[in-house]
Amino acid sequence: NAGVTQTPKFRVLKTGQSMTLLCAQDMNHEYMYWYRQDPGMGLRLIHYSVGEGTTAKGEVPDGYNVSRLKKQNFLLGLESAAPSQTSVYFCASSYSYTQYFGPGTRLTVT
């Protein structure tokens, strides 16, 4: 039982490049979330999903897209990376209120 996993762990992008972050969970959770964490800003919700095939915007969705084609996977895409998207990205999943977080992806955009 791996819980929630994220790939990659680290990534450096140049401005304007695109990439996809993958989140996978093996707990059969319906809800999945993408957060970004910046110093002094806490955890800010980017997008979330309440089940396979559904997505919804969170607090800071601009510049990001998501897809939930399979229940166990939640993908976060950056179409044209900007330096303001330099951050640590956490994925989480939940069955009830308790959220289980992945190990995070540290993204730097230069």
Place this chain on the structure above:
Amino acid sequence: GENVEQHPSTLSVQEGDSAVIKCTYSDSASNYFPWYKQELGKRPQLIIDIRSNVGEKKDQRIAVTLNKTAKHFSLHITETQPEDSAVYFCAAPETPGANSKLTFGKGITLSVRP
């Protein structure tokens, strides 16, 4: 939607002392209040939670108390140890009800001085 606030942003205590971290929320209908701990470079993890029908919950050296009238809940850590040094996040449901997404506070950095 729910508004969750934590103050102050940092707290420093001497090893062995107690630490109390307070969180306020805005929606009086909120019914679930968790605390997450994030060690440096690690993921946030749930350490304790409380539901609105309970006033206090304990788990070894940590406890959470809830004051529904004042709309705040607090994390209490007794006999602090260096491994308690971390960022602590409180949260509350965006809307009451199971599977509601959580609104997190900005976090408090606790430092335990040896």
